[in-house]
Every structure is written in C-alpha cells, then in structure tokens.
Amino acid sequence: xxxxxxxxxxxxxxxxxxxxxxxxxxxxxxxxxxxxxxxxxxxxxxxxxxxxxxxxxxxxxxxxxxxxxxxxxxxxxxxxxxxxxxxxxxxxxxxxxxxxxxxxxxxxxxxxxxxxxxxxxxxxxxxxxxxxxxxxxxxxxxxxxxxxxxxxxxxxxxxxxxxxxxxxxxxxxxxxxxxxxxxxxxxxxxxxxxxxxxxxxxxxxxxxxxxxxxxxxxxxxxxxxxxxxxxxxxxxxxxxxxxxxxxxxxxxxxxxxxxxxxxxxxxxxxxxxxxxxxxxxxxxxxxxxxxxxxxxxxxxxxxxxxxxxxxxxxxxxxxxxxxxxxxxxxxxxxxxxxxxxxxxxxxxxxxxxxxxxxx
Numbered sequence: 623x624x625x626x627x628x629x630x631x632x633x634x635x636x637x638x639x640x641x642x643x644x645x646x647x648x649x650x651x652x653x654x655x656x657x658x659x660x661x662x663x664x665x666x667x668x669x670x671x672x673x674x675x676x677x678x679x680x681x682x683x684x685x686x687x688x689x690x691x692x693x694x695x696x697x698x699x700x701x702x703x704x705x706x707x708x709x710x711x712x713x714x715x716x717x718x719x720x721x722x723x724x725x726x727x728x729x730x731x732x733x734x735x736x737x738x739x740x741x742x743x744x745x746x747x748x749x750x751x752x753x754x755x756x757x758x759x760x761x762x763x764x765x766x767x768x769x770x771x772x773x774x775x776x777x778x779x780x781x782x783x784x785x786x787x788x789x790x791x792x793x794x795x796x797x798x799x800x801x802x803x804x805x806x807x808x809x810x811x812x813x814x815x816x817x818x819x820x821x822x823x824x825x826x827x828x829x830x831x832x833x834x835x836x837x838x839x840x841x842x843x844x845x846x847x848x849x850x851x852x853x854x855x856x857x858x859x860x861x862x863x864x865x866x867x868x869x870x871x872x873x874x875x876x877x878x879x880x881x882x883x884x885x886x887x888x889x890x891x892x893x894x895x896x897x898x899x900x901x902x903x904x905x906x907x908x909x910x911x912x913x914x915x916x917x918x919x920x921x922x923x924x925x926x927x928x929x930x931x932x933x934x935x936x937x938x939x940x941x942x943x944x945x946x947x948x949x950x951x952x953x954x955x956x957x958x959x960x961x962x963x964x965x966x967x968x969x970x971x972x973x974x975x976x977x978x979x980x981x
Contacts, residue, residue: 641690643708656680657711660759661824666899668755669906677759684713684761684819685964689770693777699799700737700911701808703771703780705819715765716742716911717808718816719801723973726915735889736801737911740971742818745885745910747959748980751952753941754877756907760820762965767792767810783807816965823906831894831906837866838879838927839891850926857930865901873935874905876928880938883924884952884980885913917975946981953977 647653651662656679663670670677691706695714703715719736726735742760749757765771772784772792784794785804793809795802808815823829837860841848850856865871875893882890889912893905928934945952960971 641708642710645710655709655711656683657707657709657821660821661829664824664829664896666903668904669758670755672753672755680759680821681761681963683707683709683711684759684821685763687711689765690774692771692775692780694780694796694798700801701796701798703796704822705770712822713819714822716818716820717765719808722969722971723975725918735912735915738914739816739818739911740965741885741911741913741915742820743963743965744956744960744972744976745881745887745907745913746820747956747963748884749881749907751945751955751959752877752881753937754881754904754907756877756904757910758820758823758906758908760818762963762971763817763819764965764968765815765817767794767813767815769813816968830897832897833892833894835892836890837863837875840888842891850930851923854930857927861931869902870935871901872931872933873938876931876934877938878905878907879925879927880934880942881907882913883921885910886916886921886924887913888921888924914972914976917973917979920979952980956980 647658651659654662656676659676660670660680663674663676687707687709689705690708692703692715695702695704701717703717705713705715707713716737716739718739720738722740739762743762746757746760749755772781772794775781780794780796783796783802784792785807787793787807787809790812791809792813793804793807795804795807823831838850839848841851853859860866861872866875878890878893882888887910889909894908895901895903895905944950945955956972957970957977960966963971965971
C-alpha cells in the first residue's frame with residue numbers, strides 16, 4: 623500500500639484556486655474523494671480490489687464531475703489532455719478520433735494508427751473481466767469542447783489551436799508528434815465531443831514507476847525484423863535474463879500478451895511497474911488506445927511470447943476456459959460490462975463485429 627504522508631498530491635495547473643473545494647480530509651478513508659481512495663488502495667498485486675466498492679463512485683466522478691482545468695499532456699505521439707476536478711482529482715482525456723465501426727486501414731503500420739477513445743474504455747472492462755485489474759479505471763464522457771476545455775484552459779499552445787469548422791463545429795488539434803494539425807483536428811458536434819477519461823496514477827514524486835522495454839518489442843521499422851521474429855528459441859534467452867528468470871514476471875507478461883491479443887494491440891513496446899514493490903509485482907497495462915482497430919483479422923504474432931515460451935498462469939487459463947463456455951461467452955460478458963459506461967447511451971462502445979471477434 624502507498625503511504626503518501628503529508629506530501630501534496632499535485633499542484634493544480636490553474637490560476638484560480640477558487641475553483642477547487644476546501645479540503646477536509648482526515649485519516650478516515652470515508653473523508654477521502656474516490657480518486658484518493660483508489661491511490662491509497664493500490665497493492666503489490668493489483669490496482670484495485672475485486673468488487674471494489676470505490677469503483678462506482680470513481681467512474682461516476684470521471685463521467686460527471688465538474689472540470690476546472692484542461693491542459694495538454696506533454697510527450698506522447700498523439701493528443702491527450704489532463705483534466706482536473708474540484709476535489710483535486712485528475713484524469714487523462716483521449717478524444718474520439720474515428721467512428722465505432724471503422725477498421726484500421728490495412729496499409730497502415732501499427733505505429734501509424736490512431737488512438738481510439740473507445741479502445742481505452744473497452745480495455746479497462748476487458749482487463750477487469752480477465753481478472754487482472756491492472757488498467758487504471760476509465761469512463762466515457764461527452765465533453766463540452768467550449769465550456770470544459772477552451773474556456774478554462776491555461777495552456778496557451780492548446781488555446782491557439784481552436785477553430786470553427788465550415789459546418790459550425792468547434793475543433794482543436796493541440797501539439798504532438800502525429801495527427802496534430804488542422805487536417806486531423808478533433809471536432810465537437812457541434813461542441814460535444816466523445817472522450818475517454820482515465821484516472822491518473824499517483825504522481826511520480828510519490829510513487830515512482832520503472833519502465834521496462836518489452837523483450838518482444840516490435841522493430842518499429844518498415845524493413846527490419848525484431849530478434850524474436852527470426853529466432854525460434856528466443857524465449858530461452860529471455861528466461862535466463864532478469865527479471866524473467868525468477869518469480870512471476872514471465873507469467874505476468876503472458877497475461878499482458880493475452881490481453882493484447884484479444885484487443886488486437888500491436889503497440890506494446892514498453893510496460894511499467896511501481897518501484898516500491900520491486901520486481902515481484904504486477905505489470906501496469908497502460909496506453910491501450912491502439913487496440914480494437916480491426917475485427918476482421920486476428921494478429922497471431924502478438925501471441926509469439928506465449929507460443930515460444932509455452933507458459934501461462936493457471937488462474938488465467940481457467941478464466942479463459944470459463945469465458946469460452948456458452949453461458950459465459952466473452953463477447954456477452956463484455957457487452958454487459960460496457961453497457962454500464964455512460965457513453966453506451968450514445969452508441970455501443972464496441973461494434974458487434976468487434977464483440978464477436980472476442981469469442
């Protein structure tokens with residue numbers, strides 16, 4: 623568990639502190655807002671508990687709580703915003719980039735794909751169904767582009783990118799490595815924009831994280847192959863290399879591989895762990911926006927680690943067997959789970975072909 627002591631949890635990036643609530647927190651967890659209870663309950667093995675009573679108020683906050691600040695998150699290849707709430711909670715916003723029923727263009731390389739807001743939401747639900755609980759809670763939300771971003775942002779670089787489209791929709795594009803231009807602008811309809819909001823993890827100054835390069839990382843090249851693609855016995859080398867040579871790290875990695883295969887996510891180049899727990903802890907399943915891009919074709923290369931190592935956690939194997947039974951089909955369980963997200967009222971988060979592809 624994390625003990626934050628008397629540290630400040632973060633510094634609001636806003637000039638008007640009147641927008642924030644007067645803090646009355648005590649050692650009693652009932653006095654804490656949902657995001658703080660989430661932070662304090664992170665353990666060595668999971669981000670939140672099975673049937674966590676805090677999950678409903680936390681996702682409800684993400685979906686409905688008043689937004690008092692919106693700034694662009696630095697780094698990364700695509701547009702992301704950090705949204706702040708009056709109770710000092712924060713969330714990562716990823717905007718809608720393409721329609722639910724659109725598939726990723728087959729001529730695009732995996733590293734050129736859009737990030738999808740509904741993929742972030744669906745990844746949270748799938749991760750929970752698989753029993754992992756390693757994706758930070760995410761909720762969908764209809765955001766007012768003017769009231770909840772443009773009018774309250776203190777990010778001048780972001781503010782300069784707002785414009786009105788020829789049909790009267792309010793648009794913006796921010797600054798990032800890819801797809802941040804007027805040609806790839808994010809637009810409301812006319813000012814309401816679908817987005818995913820993921821609760822932020824504890825600040826790195828309070829709970830530092832270690833980044834690990836995936837042993838089965840793709841080459842991110844149009845012409846070169848990675849080592850694991852040319853060496854059939856590649857896993858033998860990995861199993862002799864720390865931290866995969868002992869403990870649960872290898873089967874933890876296989877859990878992530880299974881999640882990525884079911885989502886069609888080819889973009890898992892790194893992963894993170896909390897440094898406090900050392901090597902004997904779970905892997906964070908972050909940044910799932912490039913998942914659920916195609917439903918008409920599986921990507922078997924994602925399963926290369928599982929095929930080469932022939933190793934899987936027993937509880938994961940039993941969960942997959944359960945989800946293959948007619949009365950617990952994964953597509954049906956996912957459909958029911960996604961029904962609880964607020965954006966389901968606008969349209970189903972995953973199209974039926976995507977759900978069918980999970981079986």
